[in-house]
Amino acid sequence: MTLDSKIPEGKLEDKWRNYQVKSQLINPANKKKLNIIIVGSGLSGAGAASTLAELGYDVKCFCYQDSARRAHSVAAQGGINAAKNYQHDGDSVYRMFYDTLKGGDFRSREANTYRLAELSAPLIDHFVQQGVPFAREYGGTLVNRSFGGVQVQRTFYARGQTGQQLLLAAYSQLYKMVRAKKVEMFPRSEMLDLVVIDGKAKGIIVRDLVTGKLKRFAADAVVLATGGYSRVFRLSTLAIGCNGSALWKAHKKGALFGAPSFTQIHPTALPQSSEAQSKLTLMSESLRNDGRIWVPKQKGDSRKANDIPEEERDYYLERRYPSFGNLAPRDIASRAAKERIDAGFGVGRLKNAVYLDFRHAIEKFGLETIKDRYGNLFTMYKKITGIDAYKEPMQISPAAHFSMGGLWVDYELMTTIPGLYAVGECNFSDHGANRLGANSLLQASVDGYFILPNTINNYLASEIKTDHPTTDHLEFEKAEKETKAHIERILAINGTKTVDHFHRKLGKVMWQECAMSRNKSGLEKAITQIKTIRDQFWSDVKVTGHDKEMNTELEKALRLADFIELGILMCTDALEREESCGAHFREEYQTEDGEAVRVDKDYSYVSAWEYDNGDFKLHKETLEFEFVKPSVRSYK
Amino acid sequence: MRVTFKIWRQEGPDDKGVIRAYEVDGLSEDMSFLEALDHLNELLVLKNEKVVAFEYDCREGICGQCGVFINGRAHGPHDNITTCQLHMRSFNDGDTIIVEPWRAASFPVIKDLVVDRSSLDRIIEHGAFISAKTGTAPEANAIPIPKDVSDRAMDAAACIGCGACVATCKNSSAALFTSAKINHLNTLPQGKAEEHKRVAEMTFQMEIEGFGSCTFTGACEVECPEGISIINIAEMNARVVKSKLLR
Ligand SMILES: Cc1cc2nc3c(=O)[nH]c(=O)nc-3n(C[C@H](O)[C@H](O)[C@H](O)COP(=O)(O)OP(=O)(O)OC[C@H]3O[C@@H](n4cnc5c(N)ncnc54)[C@H](O)[C@@H]3O)c2cc1C
Ligand code: FES
Numbered sequence: 001m002t003l004d005s006k007i008p009e010g011k012l013e014d015k016w017r018n019y020q021v022k023s024q025l026i027n028p029a030n031k032k033k034l035n036i037i038i039v040g041s042g043l044s045g046a047g048a049a050s051t052l053a054e055l056g057y058d059v060k061c062f063c064y065q066d067s068a069r070r071a072h073s074v075a076a077q078g079g080i081n082a083a084k085n086y087q088h089d090g091d092s093v094y095r096m097f098y099d100t101l102k103g104g105d106f107r108s109r110e111a112n113t114y115r116l117a118e119l120s121a122p123l124i125d126h127f128v129q130q131g132v133p134f135a136r137e138y139g140g141t142l143v144n145r146s147f148g149g150v151q152v153q154r155t156f157y158a159r160g161q162t163g164q165q166l167l168l169a170a171y172s173q174l175y176k177m178v179r180a181k182k183v184e185m186f187p188r189s190e191m192l193d194l195v196v197i198d199g200k201a202k203g204i205i206v207r208d209l210v211t212g213k214l215k216r217f218a219a220d221a222v223v224l225a226t227g228g229y230s231r232v233f234r235l236s237t238l239a240i241g242c243n244g245s246a247l248w249k250a251h252k253k254g255a256l257f258g259a260p261s262f263t264q265i266h267p268t269a270l271p272q273s274s275e276a277q278s279k280l281t282l283m284s285e286s287l288r289n290d291g292r293i294w295v296p297k298q299k300g301d302s303r304k305a306n307d308i309p310e311e312e313r314d315y316y317l318e319r320r321y322p323s324f325g326n327l328a329p330r331d332i333a334s335r336a337a338k339e340r341i342d343a344g345f346g347v348g349r350l351k352n353a354v355y356l357d358f359r360h361a362i363e364k365f366g367l368e369t370i371k372d373r374y375g376n377l378f379t380m381y382k383k384i385t386g387i388d389a390y391k392e393p394m395q396i397s398p399a400a401h402f403s404m405g406g407l408w409v410d411y412e413l414m415t416t417i418p419g420l421y422a423v424g425e426c427n428f429s430d431h432g433a434n435r436l437g438a439n440s441l442l443q444a445s446v447d448g449y450f451i452l453p454n455t456i457n458n459y460l461a462s463e464i465k466t467d468h469p470t471t472d473h474l475e476f477e478k479a480e481k482e483t484k485a486h487i488e489r490i491l492a493i494n495g496t497k498t499v500d501h502f503h504r505k506l507g508k509v510m511w512q513e514c515a516m517s518r519n520k521s522g523l524e525k526a527i528t529q530i531k532t533i534r535d536q537f538w539s540d541v542k543v544t545g546h547d548k549e550m551n552t553e554l555e556k557a558l559r560l561a562d563f564i565e566l567g568i569l570m571c572t573d574a575l576e577r578e579e580s581c582g583a584h585f586r587e588e589y590q591t592e593d594g595e596a597v598r599v600d601k602d603y604s605y606v607s608a609w610e611y612d613n614g615d616f617k618l619h620k621e622t623l624e625f626e627f628v629k630p631s632v633r634s635y636k
Numbered sequence: 637m638r639v640t641f642k643i644w645r646q647e648g649p650d651d652k653g654v655i656r657a658y659e660v661d662g663l664s665e666d667m668s669f670l671e672a673l674d675h676l677n678e679l680l681v682l683k684n685e686k687v688v689a690f691e692y693d694c695r696e697g698i699c700g701q702c703g704v705f706i707n708g709r710a711h712g713p714h715d716n717i718t719t720c721q722l723h724m725r726s727f728n729d730g731d732t733i734i735v736e737p738w739r740a741a742s743f744p745v746i747k748d749l750v751v752d753r754s755s756l757d758r759i760i761e762h763g764a765f766i767s768a769k770t771g772t773a774p775e776a777n778a779i780p781i782p783k784d785v786s787d788r789a790m791d792a793a794a795c796i797g798c799g800a801c802v803a804t805c806k807n808s809s810a811a812l813f814t815s816a817k818i819n820h821l822n823t824l825p826q827g828k829a830e831e832h833k834r835v836a837e838m839t840f841q842m843e844i845e846g847f848g849s850c851t852f853t854g855a856c857e858v859e860c861p862e863g864i865s866i867i868n869i870a871e872m873n874a875r876v877v878k879s880k881l882l883r
Pocket of ligand 1: 039040041042043044045062063064065068070071072073074075076077078079080081162163189190191192225226227228237238239242243245246282401402423424425426437438439440441442444
């Protein structure tokens with residue numbers, strides 16, 4: 001299979017325009033006859049659904065939650081980037097493009113990354129028009145702040161609720177189109193399979209989570225907007241329901257999976273406190289502006305943090321990265337924390353955390369200033385841990401956070417199955433091997449609002465002439481039957497262990513071997529271990545209740561079955577890539593002082609995996625750097 | 637830690653529900669309340685029983701999907717938090733904890749602790765938007781919006797749509813929810829063009845959905861995880877009068 005990224009001709013800054021000029025158009029009367037399925041109602045899904053409906057298409061939109069408004073986009077606190085240069089600090093589309101490409105350690109396409117930066121400014125205009133209450137100056141103009149990995153202020157935010165406010169705007173726009181009867185919304189509906197007819201995506205199989213009924217939906221194109229899959233680690237900053245199932249089913253039906261192992265581990269989440277823990281809460285990156293990270297110099301020091309004198313504290317980020325210090329990029333800060341924790345210097349009851357200390361900041365700026373800057377975060381910290389972080393340091397720990405990997409898509413956001421698109425976090429596109437903070441709300445939104453509505457027509461233009469698919473087609477019959485059999489098989493096992501038991505096991509292996517640092521023998525071992533977990537799951541899991549009712553255990557089991565297989569692919573991908581780049585750190589490829597060594601001559605490509613009967617076949621999309629020369633990232 | 641959960645069990649919308657008691661041991665104070673329910677569910681599976689259906693997604697207080705009555709209070713014993721933010725350290729060893737679904741005619745029970753809140757979506761559908769199409773936006777800084785105006789809009793916009801305000805209200809009124817949305821959009825210049833239509837349609841839909849009238853008890857703002865103030869309701873009422881006069 002040859003991977004055609006369909007990058008348009010021309011100079012970097014002309015490519016998107018050149019593409020639009022040549023793309024095929026569809027007249028309004030014909031748009032009405034075309035149906036589009038969108039799976040997901042996050043920023044990417046809701047943005048796409050509302051915009052495509054405004055253009056005249058008939059849209060069906062699905063989500064597993066009880067309302068479209070709950071998609072996990074709501075959890076983003078920090079902000080969204082845009083190259084507006086409102087602060088007059090030298091920002092530009094080109095600088096944002098370069099920061100993003102470099103932040104991703106040169107493992108993404110120049111053309112895609114440039115387009116992301118190019119469309120960022122109009123996106124802010126759009127959200128302001130839709131009523132997003134972004135932070136404002138007294139004079140009424142928009143405020144910006146800065147985020148990790150960049151030197152300009154280009155982040156827009158709405159208090160600590162940026163994702164929530166953007167999603168509410170998208171959800172409102174979506175419901176405007178529901179009322180206009182151009183979108184039909186299906187909440188509490190989980191996609192369990194993709195239907196491919198004559199090589200083209202033509203529909204989906206969905207389980208109604210209230211009645212348990214399997215339903216068929218046909219369309220002229222299918223868009224996946226299903227978000228991140230980091231719940232494969234079980235403990236993550238994602239919502240409990242986040243899953244990889246839609247992607248996985250599409251993958252099994254022929255869509256290549258791009259860079260599956262590229263996962264961002266966020267350095268400042270709350271540590272795990274018990275085996276029963278279900279979720280790791282993120283503490284905003286902004287805390288690292290004033291908080292200092294440290295561990296005791298003495299191994300296993302059991303004194304209380306405040307009893308450890310200054311000279312016995314190791315501010316390891318400041319020590320290792322004097323110029324960036326506590327603001328080193330996420331991948332680097334996470335790895336450094338892991339290194340200290342693994343070496344026995346971790347703190348907290350389970351020795352799995354490091355301190356984030358505001359004592360110096362409070363001394364320097366005063367309690368009131370710190371309260372003003374981070375008050376809501378300190379309150380949240382107290383709600384969850386019961387600890388007053390104005391009096392003693394916070395305990396933080398790295399957590400799985402974001403999937404850079406996802407279905408491989410071309411410049412049009414189409415996967416390798418014609419008519420199947422992937423938008424938002426579920427595709428592999430703009431972030432390369434590491435995503436910059438505040439770039440993914442942007443990517444999800446831009447994909448959904450601006451890009452897809454301008455590329456899907458290029459495919460649908462030819463679909464007008466073909467017959468519209470109907471759900472009585474043999475392929476629908478087959479897919480539904482297989483899904484039914486899959487569910488029945490799980491229910492029939494009636495073993496002795498719960499779904500969560502297996503998820504905890506999978507999570508532990510993935511976290512140990514396929515997270516912040518990876519090595520050959522560990523990954524090989526992980527693959528064997530996950531295969532054992534898979535076999536045990538399929539012979540010993542127990543799910544009570546039946547399939548014709550709301551059954552939350554069954555939902556979990558179906559998601560976990562897919563996570564297990566996805567975990568094997570992630571380890572396979574990490575094993576194959578014998579270099580360190582961005583969040584992918586292979587211990588064999590590091591300098592003497594522990595910094596990543598990228599191997600451009602052998603690995604300057606996107607890995608795209610084909611499903612091959614339980615095995616995986618590698619395809620490569622070579623990355624051509626026409627406009628920028630890849631350099632070595634250094635934050636020393 | 638050991639507690640007795642007394643939980644509302646109801647097979648489906650048409651069944652009569654009952655309260656069942658479950659003794660659960662081996663909990664720790666650091667566990668969240670929902671993790672304690674997870675733990676109970678694992679025990680139920682191993683005993684070959686059906687799990688308790690309850691709702692959640694983000695488990696960090698922002699998606700609004702969780703929400704149950706705990707010992708007679710929406711979202712449990714503390715003010716202004718979500719159920720997922722509640723931890724077992726708020727209870728004592730040996731406590732009995734009564735867990736029930738949201739109770740409101742407009743939120744029918746689907747199963748156990750799960751209710752149908754789609755009535756809130758339908759209120760949004762009736763005007764809680766700005767009818768501008770993607771691609772038509774002017775430059776973002778073209779209309780300056782003073783900080784205090786923007787802050788007021790943000791205060792109202794913070795609603796996460798959990799429905800605790802309805803559930804805790806003796807009239808099952810959705811006035812806090814509806815007013816927060818109206819005030820978010822009507823405070824901003826972008827929302828002005830449709831302000832009167834929005835007020836009329838959203839409040840009308842609120843009645844159609846069967847939510848009760850607000851008698852201003854203030855119970856809702858105590859349970860609202862975002863601390864949205866009932867001043868919003870007063871402001872909405874004024875807007876309703878105005879919209880009737882001006883439309
Ligand atoms: C805690 C946290 C903080 C973050 N902070 C920031 C930040 O400050 N700035 C930033 O830029 N980014 C941030 N991110 C990342 C960003 O929020 C996400 O990448 C982005 O919102 C993803 O949007 P999406 O539309 O792709 O997916 P989501 O918003 O996750 O939506 C996924 C949708 O798919 C549906 N779905 C999933 N599977 C199925 C299925 N099988 N069947 C049917 N429906 C399905 C869900 O119901 C949901 O509607 C953060 C992420 C997290 C977790
Ligand atoms: S689970 Fe999202 S608010 Fe509680």
